[in-house]
Amino acid sequence: MTSRPGRRGRASRTLTAYAFLAPSLAVIGLFTVWPLILAAGSSVRAARPGSGEWVGADNYVAVLNSEEFRNALGNTAVYVVLATPVTVACALGLALLLNRKLAGRTFFRAAVFVPAVVSLGVTAISWRFLLSPEIGLVTHWLHRLGIPAGNGIRDPDLGLAYLAVVHVWRNVGFYAVMYLAGLNTIPRTYYESAHLDGANAWQRFRHITWPLLGNTTAFVSILAVVTAVQAFDHVFVMTGGGPYSSTETLVYLLYRKGFEDLEFGYAATLGWIVLLMVFALSLAQNLYFSRRVVGY
Amino acid sequence: MRETPAGPLVYAGLVVISALVLLPLGWTVLASLTPEAQIARFPPRVLPEDITFEHYREIRRQLPLARQFLNTLIFAGGVTLLSLLFDSMAAYALARLDFPGKRVVFGLVLALLMIPPQVTLVPLYEIMSGLDWINTYHGLILPRAASAFGIFFLRQFFLTIPRDLDDAARIDGASHLRIYARIVVPISAPAVLTLGLFHFMYNWNDLLWPLVFTTDPSMHTLPAGLALFMGKHVVQYGLLMAGAVLTLLPVVLAFVLVQRRFVEGIATTGIR
Amino acid sequence: MRMRRGTFTSIVLVLTTALALSGCTAGGDAAVRLTFWNGFTGPDRPVLEELVATFNRTHPGVRVEMNVMPWDVLFQKIPAAYNAGRGPDLTAFDTVRVAMYASRGYLGSVDDWYTDNTATSAALHRQATEATSFEGRRYGLPFTFTPTLLFYNRKLFREAGLDPDRPPATWPEWQDHALRLTKFTEGNDTPSQFGLAIPDHQSVQIWPILLWGNGGDILSADHEQPAVGEPAAVEAVRTWAGLIATRKVSPIGLSGPEADKLFETGKAAMEIVGPWMTSGFTKAGVDYGVAMVPAGPKRQVTIAAGTTLALAATADAATRRAAGEFFEFWTSPETQQRWSAGTGFPTVRTDVEPQNAQAATFDRHAEAAIVLMPGVPEYQKIYTEIFEPAIQRVEHGEASAEEAMSRAAEQIRPLLPR
Numbered sequence: 001m002t003s004r005p006g007r008r009g010r011a012s013r014t015l016t017a018y019a020f021l022a023p024s025l026a027v028i029g030l031f032t033v034w035p036l037i038l039a040a041g042s043s044v045r046a047a048r049p050g051s052g053e054w055v056g057a058d059n060y061v062a063v064l065n066s067e068e069f070r071n072a073l074g075n076t077a078v079y080v081v082l083a084t085p086v087t088v089a090c091a092l093g094l095a096l097l098l099n100r101k102l103a104g105r106t107f108f109r110a111a112v113f114v115p116a117v118v119s120l121g122v123t124a125i126s127w128r129f130l131l132s133p134e135i136g137l138v139t140h141w142l143h144r145l146g147i148p149a150g151n152g153i154r155d156p157d158l159g160l161a162y163l164a165v166v167h168v169w170r171n172v173g174f175y176a177v178m179y180l181a182g183l184n185t186i187p188r189t190y191y192e193s194a195h196l197d198g199a200n201a202w203q204r205f206r207h208i209t210w211p212l213l214g215n216t217t218a219f220v221s222i223l224a225v226v227t228a229v230q231a232f233d234h235v236f237v238m239t240g241g242g243p244y245s246s247t248e249t250l251v252y253l254l255y256r257k258g259f260e261d262l263e264f265g266y267a268a269t270l271g272w273i274v275l276l277m278v279f280a281l282s283l284a285q286n287l288y289f290s291r292r293v294v295g296y
Numbered sequence: 297m298r299e300t301p302a303g304p305l306v307y308a309g310l311v312v313i314s315a316l317v318l319l320p321l322g323w324t325v326l327a328s329l330t331p332e333a334q335i336a337r338f339p340p341r342v343l344p345e346d347i348t349f350e351h352y353r354e355i356r357r358q359l360p361l362a363r364q365f366l367n368t369l370i371f372a373g374g375v376t377l378l379s380l381l382f383d384s385m386a387a388y389a390l391a392r393l394d395f396p397g398k399r400v401v402f403g404l405v406l407a408l409l410m411i412p413p414q415v416t417l418v419p420l421y422e423i424m425s426g427l428d429w430i431n432t433y434h435g436l437i438l439p440r441a442a443s444a445f446g447i448f449f450l451r452q453f454f455l456t457i458p459r460d461l462d463d464a465a466r467i468d469g470a471s472h473l474r475i476y477a478r479i480v481v482p483i484s485a486p487a488v489l490t491l492g493l494f495h496f497m498y499n500w501n502d503l504l505w506p507l508v509f510t511t512d513p514s515m516h517t518l519p520a521g522l523a524l525f526m527g528k529h530v531v532q533y534g535l536l537m538a539g540a541v542l543t544l545l546p547v548v549l550a551f552v553l554v555q556r557r558f559v560e561g562i563a564t565t566g567i568r
Numbered sequence: 569m570r571m572r573r574g575t576f577t578s579i580v581l582v583l584t585t586a587l588a589l590s591g592c593t594a595g596g597d598a599a600v601r602l603t604f605w606n607g608f609t610g611p612d613r614p615v616l617e618e619l620v621a622t623f624n625r626t627h628p629g630v631r632v633e634m635n636v637m638p639w640d641v642l643f644q645k646i647p648a649a650y651n652a653g654r655g656p657d658l659t660a661f662d663t664v665r666v667a668m669y670a671s672r673g674y675l676g677s678v679d680d681w682y683t684d685n686t687a688t689s690a691a692l693h694r695q696a697t698e699a700t701s702f703e704g705r706r707y708g709l710p711f712t713f714t715p716t717l718l719f720y721n722r723k724l725f726r727e728a729g730l731d732p733d734r735p736p737a738t739w740p741e742w743q744d745h746a747l748r749l750t751k752f753t754e755g756n757d758t759p760s761q762f763g764l765a766i767p768d769h770q771s772v773q774i775w776p777i778l779l780w781g782n783g784g785d786i787l788s789a790d791h792e793q794p795a796v797g798e799p800a801a802v803e804a805v806r807t808w809a810g811l812i813a814t815r816k817v818s819p820i821g822l823s824g825p826e827a828d829k830l831f832e833t834g835k836a837a838m839e840i841v842g843p844w845m846t847s848g849f850t851k852a853g854v855d856y857g858v859a860m861v862p863a864g865p866k867r868q869v870t871i872a873a874g875t876t877l878a879l880a881a882t883a884d885a886a887t888r889r890a891a892g893e894f895f896e897f898w899t900s901p902e903t904q905q906r907w908s909a910g911t912g913f914p915t916v917r918t919d920v921e922p923q924n925a926q927a928a929t930f931d932r933h934a935e936a937a938i939v940l941m942p943g944v945p946e947y948q949k950i951y952t953e954i955f956e957p958a959i960q961r962v963e964h965g966e967a968s969a970e971e972a973m974s975r976a977a978e979q980i981r982p983l984l985p986r
Contacts, residue, residue, distance in 0.1 A: 013393060013394070016393065017393040017398070020393070020472070020476070021385070021386050021390075023381075023382040023385060023441070023442065024382045024383065025401075025442075027382065027438065027439065027442035028442050028444070030423070031420060031438075032411065032444075033404075033408075034423065035419035035420040035423060036419075038419035038423075039415055039416060039418075039419055042419075094313070097306060097310060098310075100306065102307075102310070107314075108310050110551065110552060112317055114317070114318070115320075117493070117548070118501065118544050119501035119519060121519075122501075123320050123321065123324065125533070126321075126323050127320055129323070130323060132826065132829075133758075133819065134762075134826075134830060134835055135340055135829060135830070135833060137323070137341075140339060151821065154819075154821035156966075169317065169320070173317070177490075219452050232412065240769065240770060242957070242960065243768075243821045243957070243964065244957035244961050245957060251412045254414050256953075258647075259647060260952070261948055261949060262647050262668065262672055264651075267414070268415065271412065271415030271416075274412065275411060275415070279407045282406060283403075283406075286406075332848070332852075336829040336832060336833050337833055417648060421652050422648075422652040426652070430654070504641065504644070507638075507641045507645070508644060511603070511605070511649075512633075513634075524609040524636060524637070525609065525610065531825050
């Protein structure tokens with residue numbers, strides 16, 4: 001651009017921008033930010049609502065020091081590490097498969113996408129049935145195949161892994177569609193010239209597909225991490241955080257403190273801690289990807 | 297090469313993957329057609345011995361389905377339409393305009409993406425009941441009329457539309473409103489449609505939100521009504537699964553209808 | 569979005585009409601409105617709805633507006649609504665939660681109703697009414713009250729060479745039957761049939777029955793000390809967790825509904841459960857018997873499962889009067905008989921023998937039913953968050969009964985008033 005906008009131009013553009021933002025900011029401000037501020041208010045007050053005594057950072061110290069928090073933090077970390085890379089890798093793999101010329105492509109695309117649009121709360125009930133060690137179809141089959149299924153969904157060592165499987169099942173189709181979209185923006189000429197240069201399939205993936213999908217990968221990874229940290233519905237239905245808190249995630253702990261124990265101070269504090277943590281995490285991701293992404 | 301026709305191995309792989317993915321859904325459908333006493337069996341079997349439509353008949357008997365269907369449609373449809381409008385406006389500003397505070401606003405949107413809804417539930421209830429919005433359609437719809445996810449999603453798409461397009465339009469004297477409405481949104485139609493589908497399905501399936509912010513049974517949505525079959529001690533699996541299928545049907549139908557446009561569509565504009 | 573203008577306009581029209589309609593709800597008459605939230609979902613709901621309709625028809629001055637929702641939603645809504653000062657006038661929930669909600673100031677005392685209705689209150693089960701107390705005041709009346717009993721599969725008893733007309737009466741018999749009913753197939757270390765199904769979470773509390781039978785408990789009688797680390801409690805846990813973990817008489821880590829399904833499919837031969845399962849078991853064609861829980865070395869008791877009907881702290885005089893009418897209606901012999909006939913629950917009164925045969929069986933054992941930790945506001949933490957996980961650790965071999973129970977005792981101590 002050649003002409004530098006004058007002060008009046010800039011002011012009017014700022015005005016335009018905020019006019020475009022106004023409805024969203026109003027909605028978000030009133031129904032998300034304001035409740036969050038109220039929650040912050042109760043995070044610096046005594047645990048029981050109504051007593052209102054100012055306790056400053058006491059709740060934060062208490063939460064960070066509590067065994068429950070550390071357990072849930074560890075479980076969440078394990079869950080995110082189990083679920084995120086698998087989801088993203090499977091999504092990319094599926095997208096590569098489904099990007100070919102295929103008979104029945106529409107069916108296959110729809111099939112992998114459907115879990116993303118059905119209610120997780122309800123399908124988790126089916127999953128719990130399927131993963132029951134006594135009467136579950138999946139555990140029964142695994143057993144027949146000689147694969148140890150442990151104590152099914154009730155196994156303290158495998159519970160998080162089973163939950164992660166359901167997580168992948170739920171989310172992979174959605175991200176595969178994102179990748180499909182990304183794949184279609186790569187100009188075919190790149191592949192053709194690579195082909196002429198004698199590059200094999202792996203080299204073409206490594207040097208064309210993967211780098212040019214950088215933005216998609218960034219977007220998908222951020223969403224995938226956020227989704228994994230927020231996992232709740234199927235944890236609630238399938239394990240309830242048990243046995244002995246072995247599958248209790250941060251969000252589940254938050255729910256339990258707020259609505260089972262009625263400790264709103266603790267819950268609000270934990271909410272803020274989770275928020276800050278995930279925010280830092282995705283900022284880091286954002287930075288990492290924005291440095292890596294090649295301009296093209 | 298990506299355009300080579302797929303071999304039998306690829307098909308076999310895809311069939312296995314689809315079968316695995318569809319297994320829990322298939323189980324849900326079969327359970328909805330199985331007499332309650334046969335749903336849990338040992339050893340577990342895929343196909344039921346008897347088929348029954350009793351669960352569906354029972355649901356029709358027990359629930360005002362038409363009313364709940366309408367409520368769900370109003371709620372999910374209202375949220376979708378409003379949210380598409382607001383999200384796309386905000387995304388336009390974040391993707392196509394430079395203004396002071398842009399990074400802060402975007403950071404805020406990103407941060408809000410991560411809020412587990414449980415954090416704000418109690419204070420939000422206070423706000424809603426202070427406004428006297430409990431048990432109203434606008435109380436259900438308006439708080440969801442803008443979504444951080446939607447803004448983030450559309451911003452990514454809008455960023456990929458070449459700037460030359462609006463620069464040309466600017467030179468022709470078009471306002472931002474015009475560029476937004478006539479260029480950016482129409483070009484992004486597939487993305488908007490995808491997001492619309494998402495908003496619709498998310499809200500269509502949502503249980504907690506409509507149950508918490510309505511107390512009047514005549515305001516219940518379909519999932520809220522169906523949840524009543526999940527008893528404290530007795531879970532009526534057959535009814536629950538039949539209800540799940542009923543809730544699913546419109547969503548799957550909607551998906552199949554727009555699927556083509558939608559997957560192919562993102563492909564043509566696409567995020568990179 | 570390339571939506572046709574016509575479609576868009578019609579959607580907007582539908583929406584605005586709906587919004588307008590929502591604005592004008594039916595105008596009320598002079599009747600006092602009572603909002604009533606509860607979690608009686610499932611098969612109980614139609615029966616309760618019918619009774620509330622009867623009440624509304626016969627009491628023109630009062631109108632009960634009921635809102636039934638799943639229990640977990642109810643438990644999320646109760647704090648949100650009462651904190652916002654918009655809680656329902658009446659709520660029914662698990663009796664174990666009375667003290668928690670009362671201590672948060674959500675509920676109002678109903679002592680005056682008890683003193684004004686001495687005849688009725690004397691007829692109610694004593695343990696049930698006492699369980700609605702917190703710090704000396706009563707916060708509701710028993711809405712449902714039932715003992716849990718031993719269900720056993722008669723067919724599996726016969727197959728194992730046991731007399732189906734002689735259910736186990738003592739712990740040694742019970743343990744012997746459980747072992748004989750646990751069957752393994754060749755080369756498989758997981759039983760193909762379990763003698764028992766003992767859930768350890770999301771269910772009626774079974775483990776306290778086992779502690780009580782051995783003379784142990786979770787808390788001391790005055791609720792001021794933990795008792796779970798005492799020898800009687802530890803021994804009970806060691807015995808039963810040992811049978812489960814090493815002899816595999818029951819699967820580990822069952823929830824209530826899972827245990828029910830195992831009994832229903834004939835995969836478990838015995839289960840302790842309440843009257844709500846009888847119709848499901850019958851429909852599934854299970855040939856079952858119902859008996860009192862076998863006597864432990866020290867006591868023969870079982871656990872009571874019950875719900876409480878509570879009044880909001882904010883209720884004004886008119887609301888209290890109206891609620892009183894509903895209380896009277898609910899505890900009347902006719903209502904109780906109808907509820908019992910429809911759900912299989914025994915009545916909350918000692919002077920009404922249910923006509924429903926199944927309910928009558930439960931009614932006979934009501935006096936042997938103990939309420940778990942009445943009046944303890946920290947019940948949720950003590951039981952669900954400390955005791956149950958401790959049991960699970962023992963079952964999974966993560967800790968010995970001594971370690972887990974003494975650790976639980978230490979965790980419980982700071983939660984009790986001194």
